[in-house]
Amino acid sequence: MPQVDARPVAVLVSGRGTNLQALLDAAAAPTYPARIVRVISSRPGVAALDRARAAGVEGVVVHHRAFADRPAFEDALHAALVESGAELVVLAGFMRLLTDGFVGRWRDRLINIHPSLLPAFKGLDTHARALDAGVRLHGCTVHFVRPAMDAGPIIAQAAVPVGPDDTPDVLAARVLGAEHRLLPAVVRWWAEGRLSVHAERVRVAGAAAPDGVLWGPVVG
Numbered sequence: 001m002p003q004v005d006a007r008p009v010a011v012l013v014s015g016r017g018t019n020l021q022a023l024l025d026a027a028a029a030p031t032y033p034a035r036i037v038r039v040i041s042s043r044p045g046v047a048a049l050d051r052a053r054a055a056g057v058e059g060v061v062v063h064h065r066a067f068a069d070r071p072a073f074e075d076a077l078h079a080a081l082v083e084s085g086a087e088l089v090v091l092a093g094f095m096r097l098l099t100d101g102f103v104g105r106w107r108d109r110l111i112n113i114h115p116s117l118l119p120a121f122k123g124l125d126t127h128a129r130a131l132d133a134g135v136r137l138h139g140c141t142v143h144f145v146r147p148a149m150d151a152g153p154i155i156a157q158a159a160v161p162v163g164p165d166d167t168p169d170v171l172a173a174r175v176l177g178a179e180h181r182l183l184p185a186v187v188r189w190w191a192e193g194r195l196s197v198h199a200e201r202v203r204v205a206g207a208a209a210p211d212g213v214l215w216g217p218v219v220g
């Protein structure tokens with residue numbers, strides 16, 4: 001059972017939901033300081049909604065196609081979030097761009113996980129682009145959301161080595177493993193009140209690097 005005073009978090013998804021699963025699994029531990037109160041999907045019929053159901057968490061669809069324009073979609077999203085009582089909103093594979101208005105309403109209460117070491121490789125196909133660029137380290141980033149895509153104060157990053165024979169899928173799987181450790185760690189820090197933003201940089205009070213999340217380059 002989650003802690004009674006665990007802080008309420010909503011997760012926005014659009015697809016398979018493995019990062020959501022990592023959060024659900026973490027939140028199932030009695031000592032985890034956050035609980036997932038609602039999962040909102042921009043599309044019906046996605047695996048993430050099945051994961052929410054299996055964990056006993058309410059899943060809601062706010063289908064972007066059901067609204068005349070983006071502001072109307074975002075108003076519905078906002079209403080569903082307010083109704084849930086969430087104090088933090090996590091974008092975990094949420095595939096809609098959000099406008100300044102929505103992002104402003106949730107400023108410093110809205111985080112995103114992105115599969116690259118930002119500011120490198122914003123946008124899509126990050127693993128193929130990392131391989132094309134020949135980088136030796138790749139990884140993932142959790143950041144507070146600002147209006148520009150994949151921009152905003154960085155909370156934490158996890159690096160993984162890039163192997164000489166990696167394909168985009170192999171590299172994606174390695175990064176995903178890091179994502180699944182990093183995101184629950186960041187939500188824990190938030191729930192423990194450790195995160196603050198000063199002049200667009202994040203301070204994490206008293207937190208050591210999550211064990212096993214950070215790697216140095218493989219040498220020799």
Ligand code: GRF
Nearest residue numbers: 016017018019093113114115
């Ligand atoms: C992850 O790679 C995440 O970093 C990106 O979208 C993907 C979502 O995967 N934003 P999943 O739905 O959590 O499995």
